[in-house]
Amino acid sequence: MERRIRLRHTNDVRRVYEEGQSWPHPLLVLVARPNGLDFTRVGVTASRSVGKAVARNRAKRLLREAARRLYPQFGAGWDVMLIARPRILEVKEPQVEKALAALLKRAGLSM
RNA sequence: CAGGUCGGCCAGGCGGUCGCGCCUCGCGACUCCGGAUCCUUCAAGAAUGGGGCGCGGGGUGAGGAAAGUCCGGGCUCCACAGGGCACGGUGCUGGGUAACACCCAGGCGGGGUAACCCGACGGAAAAGGGCCACAGAAAAGCAGACAGCCGGGGCAGCCUAGGCCGCCCCGGUGAUGGUGAAAAGGUGGUGUAAGAGACCACCGGCGCUCGUGGUGACACGGGCGGCCAGGCAACCCCCACCGGGAGCAAGGCCAAGCAGGGGCGAGACCGUUCCCAUCGGGUCUGAGACCCGACGGGGAACAGGCGCGGGGCGGCCCGUCCCGUCCGAGCCCCGGGUAGGCCGCUAGAGGCGGCGGGCAACCGCCGUCCCAGAUAGAUGACCGCCCACGACAGAACCCGGCUUAUCGGCCGGCCUGGGUG
RNA sequence: UGGGGGAUCGUCUAACGGCAGGACAGCGGACUCUGGAUCCGUAAGUCGAGGUUCGAAUCCUCGUCCCCCAG
16 A cells, blocks of 8 residues: 555544544444545554554554555545454454445445 | 483475565656856746656565563763762673673582483671561570479378388489470490580581692592581672663754743852042142042952852762852743654674684684665465464564573484384 | 553552551441441452562562553
8 A cells, every 4th residue: 555645644643533433343443534635545553452563563454455455446535544453353354355345335435 | 113301493385466665777748956047136047966756677575582671782962080988780610702690611519210400509607787476495606494304302191111102492404205497416335313525436517727630619638626606698788890871762954833921049248450429638729620548338340269059970978170149050830832854774793604723602714695674664465286274473773692472393412211133 | 662660358558577457348237117327247368470488468580461751
C-alpha cells in the first residue's frame, strides 16, 4: 500500500477518532470521516491487547493487505482508521477482506 | 545397539502471481531548491547541479534469542583545581578483553559408577558492634545443675544393728537423659567419691614455623604449641579493587507558530575619583565670582575588599571557579505556541578463509566480502509440490555478555551397559 | 524506544528476620414485628519460582503483571 494514501500523522488520526463515526466487527473496527481531499487515506493500528510485537505486526499486515485489495472500491475523500481486534489472528486474509467489505457497505463508503 | 553427557550448526525449502521499505541506474514536457542576468525595491528569472514526484530496470531486506533491560563499553551532551567523608558495585588464583557481574585455565568444596556437572568461594582466631525467636536448667567466650550420678550433714521409717529406703540442706560433677537448627572435638584407656583433655595413645581440626613444587590460589612433608576456639557478613562492618552525571525522546540544523502575567528574592556596606549644595579661611570694590581646606549629606563613574544570594565541580563538608548584589542573578507558580522536515543512521572491538602464537579464552598478520536502516514503523497474501505440519518470537544509535522463552532436525567428541568379531 | 516505581484477605492499609494484624465489605447468630444501627462469632491473604538462613512478607537472583515520566 503506497504511503501517499496512508493516514500517518498523529493529528490526522486524532481527528478521525474525535470526529469520525465507527462501525464494529468481531475482527476489526472501522472509523471514518470525510477529509475534503479527492482521494481516501487509510491508517491501521493494533493495540497492546492484540498481543506482543509479532502479533501486532501480523494484525496490521492483514489489515493493510485487505485495504490494498479493496482500495478501488473505496469512495473518494475519506480518512479511514482500521483497528485490529484480537480475534483477527485466528483467521486468514480472505476473511479479513470479506469483513472489511461488509463494513464498507454498512458505512456507505463503497461505490 | 541402548542410555547418558558435552559442544557446534540450522531455524521450513522450491516455483509462480500480486504487494512493501531502502539503495542504485535510466527516462520525464511535472515540481521545489539554487541563483547568472535584470533591478531603487518588489517582481521576473537561464545553465550546471541537488531534492521531491511519476514510470521502467537491477540489487537488497529481522533473530538466536531481535525479548527482559540485569551488567559492561563505544558514541553524544553537560561537568572537568584538589582533598576528605559518605554512597554503590565486585569478591578463590592466574590469564583474556575496550570493559564486565562475562569467557578460558587452574585450585578448593559438593554431587555422580563414569563422561561430566554445580558453587555470591575474602575476613567470624584477635578490629569492633549486633542477632540467635520458641523450647530448654543453660544460647555464646574461660556458659550452664532440671532430672541424674557422687560426697557430707540433718530428720523420719524398716529390719537380723550392719545396711536399705524416703525427704530436706550444703557441695562436687558437663559422662548420661531430655530441649533445640546449634549444648563448647572423636574413639579407647588411665584416673576418681562420681566425673571431666585432668592425664595418655591414635585420629580430626586450629595456630606458628621450616622445607619442597607452583607466577599464584594451593598441595605434600617435617617440627613446635595450647588442648579445641558455635553460627549468621545475600546484618552493620573490615580488607582489596573498581565507579563523574545523563541518555539517540542524547545532541545539532531548518521551517512554522505564540503572549505574556504574577510571586519570592541578597548591602541601599566600605574604598578611590569627580560633581552639587553646606561650613571655615583667603583674594578681588559690592551683589557675587574664584582658590584652598573640612567633615557629614546627596548624586555619578570605577575597579577592588568583606559580607550576602544563586549556580557548577555526581551527594555532603572544606576549598575553588563563575554570575549577581535593587536598572536585580536566580527560583517558583499560572498561561500561550509547536506534534512538520533533515542530520545523527550505520564499515563495525564486522563476517568468511588461510597462516602463525597460546593447553584454552583469545591475539597477530595476510587475503577477501559489504550484510536492514524503518519512523503508526518495511518481509505479507494466494496457489502448487516436497520434508511430514514448522516452536519461541520482530531490528529502532551500535557492539560484548548474562538471563529468560523455544517445535524440532543434523553433525561430532567422550562415558556407562549389552551384543558380535 | 529509554528511564523510574510498585505488587500483603474482595477493597484500603500495618507488621526490628521469629505465631501475618486492623478497618470496610461478606457469612452466621443475638437484639427487633421487619429493616437499619449496635454487639458476638467466623472464613479468606504475603504475585510466581529458586537461593541465603535454624527460620523469609521482609535479604538476594530470575520471571509475571500493573502504574508513572520523557518530543
